[in-house]
Structure formats: C-alpha cells, structure tokens
Amino acid sequence: MLNQPxxxxxxxxxxxxxxxxxxxxxxxxxxxxxxxxxGEELRxxxxxxxxxxxxxxxxxxxxxxxxxxxHIDTASxxxxxxxxxxxxxxxxxDGENEFYQAGIEDLGNDDVxxxxxxxxxxxxxxxxxxxxxxxLQTTLGDQTVFEAVVAALGLPDGWQTRLVRAFGDAxxxxxxxxxxxxxxxxxxxxxxxxxxxxxxxxxxGLSALVDGRMKDTGYLTNASRTPSEIARRLIQxxxxxxxxxxxxxxxxxxxxxxxDAPMADASGALAAFARIADLDIAAALDTFNARVSALEENxxxxxxxxxxxxxxxxxxxxxxxxxxxxxxxAVLAGGGRFDRLLTLxxxxxxxxxxxxxxxxxxxxTARSAANxxxxx
Amino acid sequence: MSVTIALPSKGRMKDDALSVFERAGxxxxxxxxxxxxxxxxxxxxxxxxxxxxxxxxxxxxxNGGIDLGVTGEDLVREDLSVVDEQVDFCARLGFGNADxxxxxxxxWIDVDTMADLGxxxxxxxxxxxxxxxxxxxxxxxxxxxxxxxxxxxxxxxVESLGATEGAxxxxxxxxxxxxxxxxxxxxxxxxxxxxxxxxLNSEACLVRSKARNLDAADEKALWAVIDxxxxxxxx
Numbered sequence: 001m002l003n004q005p006x007x008x009x010x011x012x013x014x015x016x017x018x019x020x021x022x023x024x025x026x027x028x029x030x031x032x033x034x035x036x037x038x039g040e041e042l043r044x045x046x047x048x049x050x051x052x053x054x055x056x057x058x059x060x061x062x063x064x065x066x067x068x069x070x071h072i073d074t075a076s077x078x079x080x081x082x083x084x085x086x087x088x089x090x091x092x093x094d095g096e097n098e099f100y101q102a103g104i105e106d107l108g109n110d111d112v113x114x115x116x117x118x119x120x121x122x123x124x125x126x127x128x129x130x131x132x133x134x135x136l137q138t139t140l141g142d143q144t145v146f147e148a149v150v151a152a153l154g155l156p157d158g159w160q161t162r163l164v165r166a167f168g169d170a171x172x173x174x175x176x177x178x179x180x181x182x183x184x185x186x187x188x189x190x191x192x193x194x195x196x197x198x199x200x201x202x203x204x205g206l207s208a209l210v211d212g213r214m215k216d217t218g219y220l221t222n223a224s225r226t227p228s229e230i231a232r233r234l235i236q237x238x239x240x241x242x243x244x245x246x247x248x249x250x251x252x253x254x255x256x257x258x259x260d261a262p263m264a265d266a267s268g269a270l271a272a273f274a275r276i277a278d279l280d281i282a283a284a285l286d287t288f289n290a291r292v293s294a295l296e297e298n299x300x301x302x303x304x305x306x307x308x309x310x311x312x313x314x315x316x317x318x319x320x321x322x323x324x325x326x327x328x329x330a331v332l333a334g335g336g337r338f339d340r341l342l343t344l345x346x347x348x349x350x351x352x353x354x355x356x357x358x359x360x361x362x363x364x365t366a367r368s369a370a371n372x373x374x375x376x
Numbered sequence: 377m378s379v380t381i382a383l384p385s386k387g388r389m390k391d392d393a394l395s396v397f398e399r400a401g402x403x404x405x406x407x408x409x410x411x412x413x414x415x416x417x418x419x420x421x422x423x424x425x426x427x428x429x430x431x432x433x434x435x436x437x438x439n440g441g442i443d444l445g446v447t448g449e450d451l452v453r454e455d456l457s458v459v460d461e462q463v464d465f466c467a468r469l470g471f472g473n474a475d476x477x478x479x480x481x482x483x484w485i486d487v488d489t490m491a492d493l494g495x496x497x498x499x500x501x502x503x504x505x506x507x508x509x510x511x512x513x514x515x516x517x518x519x520x521x522x523x524x525x526x527x528x529x530x531x532x533x534v535e536s537l538g539a540t541e542g543a544x545x546x547x548x549x550x551x552x553x554x555x556x557x558x559x560x561x562x563x564x565x566x567x568x569x570x571x572x573x574x575x576l577n578s579e580a581c582l583v584r585s586k587a588r589n590l591d592a593a594d595e596k597a598l599w600a601v602i603d604x605x606x607x608x609x610x611x
Contacts, residue, residue: 036507039529040519158495165498165527172527179491189488189571206485213483217566223547225484225496229503233496234486315529316498344501 002098005360007130007367008085011102014129018122020083020104025066027087031056033065033345037317045091059089064338064355065345067105072347078108085360100360102126103335107342107353112287115354116321116337117294123333123356124300127325131366134327137304140263141311141322142291143167145270148284149256153249155180158240168312168322177253180245187238198238206231252277259309266307267292291321317341321354328369330362378422379594381601382436382445385413385427389580392471393446400608402601422597431455433583438462440587443598450476450555450578454514464584466602467609472580474557476517478573481544481551482566489572490526493551497531500550511536511549514575518553521575541565 012022031048035056047059060066063084071080085102104122109115120138127136146167150160159180166172190198197205210227245253255277261269267289274281295302312322313336322336335356342351383397383404384390397404403418404425415425426442434451436442438459446469456462480487487493500508508531512518515533522528534549541561543549555578556562559569582605590598 035532036530039523040515040531040533041523041529043515043533044519161498162491162495165494169527175527187488190485194485210483210485217483217545219481219483219545219566224481224504224544224550227483230484230486237486237492237495314527 015083031058103357105355113290148281152279263305479567511543512553
C-alpha cells in the first residue's frame with residue numbers, strides 16, 4: 001500500500017466544499033464491467049485474477065465505473081455528486097503500476113451546461129490550489145458538435161455512427177474519410193440468390209433466406225444475430241456503400257477537424273465555420289455556447305483554454321464534453337461527459353453524468369518541481 | 377559456455393525441422409536414446425539441442441532461456457509482449473504455413489470486411505444486451521488487430537483452447553480468431569474468413585533471442601547454425 005500523498009486531505013476538503021459526498025470503493029472489483037465498457041484492450045493493462053469460483057476479479061483500474069455501479073446498486077436518487085480518492089492499479093510502460101487518483105462524478109444533473117462547467121471549474125480549482133504556479137493549460141473538445149456536423153452533411157446513419165465511433169482517433173477518422181471519398185461500390189461477397197433479393201430491397205426475403213440457411217447448418221438462431229437483423233443490416237450496408245462524400249463535403253469535415261482556437265474565440269470560430277460551410281448545427285452550438293456562458297458565470301478563467309474540434313475519446317459511452325488539463329506537458333486532470341454509461345451499466349433510466357479525475361502522482365511531481373525539488 | 381537451440385519435440389513440426397537441419401548439413405544426434413529430449417550437432421561441440429513444445433520454445437526464446445529456436449511465428453507473436461525487442465526472426469523455414477484469421481458465420485451475408493464487423497460490434501450490445509464475443513486462443517493478436525489496427529474497441533474474448541471453430545454454432549461465441557492452413561475446417565463449420573481478416577501469414581521460423589549476450593565462441597557457433605540453415609533454404 002502506497003502512502004497517501006500529503007495533499008490528499010486538502011483535496012478531500014475541497015471536494016466536500018463543492019458538495020461532493022465521499023464514497024468508498026473496494027480495491028478488488030469484478031473485472032467484467034471494465035472489460036465490457038472499455039474493451040478487451042484494457043485486459044493487458046489491468047491486474048486480473050480469478051476467484052475460486054471462476055469469477056474474473058481485478059484491482060480497481062479506475063473509479064468512474066465502480067462509482068456508477070455503486071450509484072445503481074444503492075439506488076441513490078439523483079442528482080448526486082460523488083467524490084473519491086484512492087489507489088488505482090494499471091500496468092504502465094512508463095510510471096508506476098499503482099498510483100493515486102481523486103475526482104468527482106456528478107450524476108443526474110439535468111442542467112448539462114452548469115454541470116459541465118462545474119466539473120471543469122472543480123478540477124481547475126483543485127489543481128490551482130495544489131500547484132499554484134503550474135501554468136495550467138486546458139484543452140476542451142465536444143463530441144456533440146462533431147455529431148451535429150456529421151449529421152448536417154446528410155450522410156446515411158451508418159456512416160454517421162462509424163464516424164462518431166472513431167471520433168478522437170485521428171488514424172481511424174482519416175481511414176474513414178479516405179473510404180468516403182471513394183466512388184460508390186457494389187456490395188461484395190454475396191451469392192446470386194442474396195444479390196437478387198438485395199437488388200429488390202426485399203428484407204423479408206433476405207431474412208427468410210438467412211433463416212433457411214441457419215436451419216440447414218444447425219445454427220442456434222437465438223444465440224447470436226437473428227436472420228432479420230442480418231437482412232436489415234445488409235440493406236443498410238447497401239445504402240452505405242452507395243454513399244460517398246463529394247470533395248466539398250470532405251473538405252468541410254477536414255476543415256472542422258482542424259479547428260483549434262483559444263476558448264474565447266471558439267464560439268465565433270464555430271459560428272463562422274457553420275456559416276461558410278452552410279451547415280445547420282445551431283442546436284449543438286447552443287449547447288456549446290451555454291457551456292461557455294456557464295464557465296464565464298462560475299468565474300473560470302478561459303484565457304488558458306483551447307477548443308480543439310478533433311479532441312474526443314473513441315469509446316461508446318462518452319457523449320459531449322471532454323477536457324484535459326496539463327502543465328509542462330504532463331496531463332494532471334482528465335474529464336468529460338458520459339451520458340450513456342449508466343444505462344450501459346444497467347440503470348433503468350437515463351442519467352446524465354459528467355466527471356473528472358486527477359492524477360495525484362503527476363501532481364506530486366509538478367509540486368516538487370515547483371518547489372525546486374525541495375519536498376519529497 | 378555453450379548455446380542452446382530448441383526444436384519442436386513432436387509431430388510434423390519436429391520432422392520438418394529435422395529435415396531442414398539435415399539439408400543444412402547439421403546432423404542432430406540424440407543424447408542417450410531416441411526419445412531423449414536433448415541432443416548434439418555433429419561438428420559443433422558448443423551447441424546443445426533441446427526438444428521442447430512449440431509454445432515453450434516461443435516463450436523461452438523470448439526470455440532468453442534458449443538462444444535459438446524453431447517455432448511458429450504465430451506463437452512467438454502471441455506469447456511475447458514486445459516481440460521486436462525480444463527476438464530476431466532469422467529465417468522463414470517454409471513449413472508449418474498457416475494463417476491466423478478472423479472468421480464469422482457464413483450466414484452473416486452482410487459482413488465481409490472488418491469495417492462491417494465494426495458496425496456489428498458497436499450495435500451488438502444494443503441488440504443483444506451483451507458485447508460481441510470472439511472465441512480464440514490468440515488474445516494478443518486479436519486485441520492488436522481489432523483495437524489498434526481497426527479501431528474496434530468493444531468486444532469480449534472468450535478463451536478457447538481447442539475446437540475453436542465450433543464455438544459460433546454452439547453459441548459460446550459469435551465469431552472466432554483461429555489458425556487455419558487450408559480453410560477446410562472453417563468451411564465445414566460454416567464459417568468464412570473476412571476479406572481483410574487475415575491477421576498473420578504464419579510459418580515455422582528460426583528465431584533468435586535478443587535477451588542473451590554471448591561470448592565470441594558461442595556467437596560464432598550460433599551463426600554457423602543460422603548461416604547453414606540460410607544456405608540450405610536458398611539452395
């Protein structure tokens with residue numbers, strides 16, 4: 001067990017002032033929710049073991065998922081603000097395998113702009129009090145704006161979801177844009193019977209065809225994808241492969257993704273972009289501007305903050321805001337909105353959620369650097 | 377000091393490896409009886425031969441337990457975490473050819489590429505209340521291919537230690553990642569390989585560990601083996 005950093009109590013005191021209730025999360029967690037939510041890639045980076053009864057367990061690799069599960073299990077009403085501070089365990093090539101994180105998860109606040117602004121403000125205030133001279137830089141992104149741009153370009157749904165899914169992963173986005181600039185292609189890999197039905201757009205016929213083949217081959221039709229699901233997606237796919245972006249639309253997307261502006265100019269830059277590109281993204285811009293206003297209202301200093309249009313996280317539970325705060329190249333805090341997570345984890349109703357996490361090991365390094373290495 | 381070379385201890389792999397060494401003029405004599413797991417090479421007194429299972433060879437060459445080994449590229453790339461820092465592939469031996477592939481039920485007529493699979497995976501939870509399941513023994517190769525190369529983040533791996541191709545039909549998994557040489561087993565189980573679903577063209581390789589520093593004499597003995605195998609392959 002590592003000792004708590006000496007500034008841990010300061011953080012908890014500040015969180016308490018911000019009406020966040022401290023929550024205890026066990027170190028040993030069931031691994032499935034993490035692997036289900038964050039994907040198998042996480043497996044290499046967590047400390048995994050198996051119980052005697054065959055249940056996968058892991059050392060807590062982060063707090064957001066267990067805090068949300070705790071919220072669901074205890075059926076605490078919303079809104080609810082949870083604060084946590086504790087060790088997390090991850091296999092890292094650089095840095096220690098165990099380190100402290102602290103943060104706040106704000107669940108169920110319907111005033112999205114105010115909640116977003118509060119998360120940014122709380123993270124920034126905590127960092128400023130811990131590392132006063134850190135020259136903190138904040139980067140902010142917003143998936144909602146990207147989603148609106150993609151929707152306004154009039155691409156079929158399937159393409160929109162592909163692009164949104166890749167948001168934040170530059171290489172994947174590039175690959176998709178490349179594909180979208182290709183002229184329409186036929187759907188490959190189909191036999192004559194399926195092709196004929198597809199050409200007629202006969203969803204029921206396709207479904208019957210798949211159903212028949214499943215029965216012939218002895219597949220359990222209820223275990224995985226159903227015939228109607230396969231037929232429906234085949235028709236959708238035919239629409240996808242016939243869609244492509246003309247050079248102008250492609251140019252608009254690339255221009256958008258290259259947007260990188262000081263926060264004070266971001267609203268103006270986005271409005272100008274929408275006007276020049278002739279896209280109706282007004283609703284998303286309203287959300288964006290409401291957040292900017294909320295930040296100004298709560299006294300957050302926008303001068304050291306940039307908006308980067310391509311900044312996002314390519315996991316399906318993240319939704320709107322993402323942000324990161326760094327000093328001297330080290331990320332000290334990361335946060336964002338994850339409106340889809342609680343329902344994915346089993347909540348019965350939609351619960352809007354936003355939060356942030358502080359990297360206490362990096363904060364300790366930044367503090368000792370600021371003190372000329374005097375403390376440790 | 378001496379150097380240790382590991383060869384597969386049984387089956388086709390063993391026979392094929394021995395025949396490559398024979399063609400290279402490296403006569404391997406078992407120590408003791410025919411079934412012994414240790415041997416020597418005629419004319420190279422500083423070289424010891426160990427017969428191990430192919431997957432042990434992959435692991436041992438990675439951590440420096442042996443200097444040189446003959447094993448499948450798939451096993452090396454699956455077992456070692458930073459393969460390029462741990463080993464050198466000295467020669468491809470021309471046997472044990474097989475591909476590690478992504479295969480889906482052939483009734484998934486809407487799925488032909490990894491991009492299609494990405495669409496299916498992203499919707500899977502919404503449709504079925506769980507993530508897409510992949511049966512495989514290749515955890516690492518699967519993760520690298522799906523997550524890093526194709527940006528598919530959400531799926532679950534179901535460990536499969538044998539008869540992987542049966543998993544989709546029995547409902548244990550939706551798709552598989554497996555090794556295949558002719559594809560006939562996949563076909564017999566109504567599976568098809570995605571058009572861009574070949575993860576690795578594997579074959580038996582002569583693999584050298586980077587984990588050990590050898591003295592000049594051992595280095596020379598090791599290179600004598602590598603050079604002769606190389607020459608035999610190119611003749």
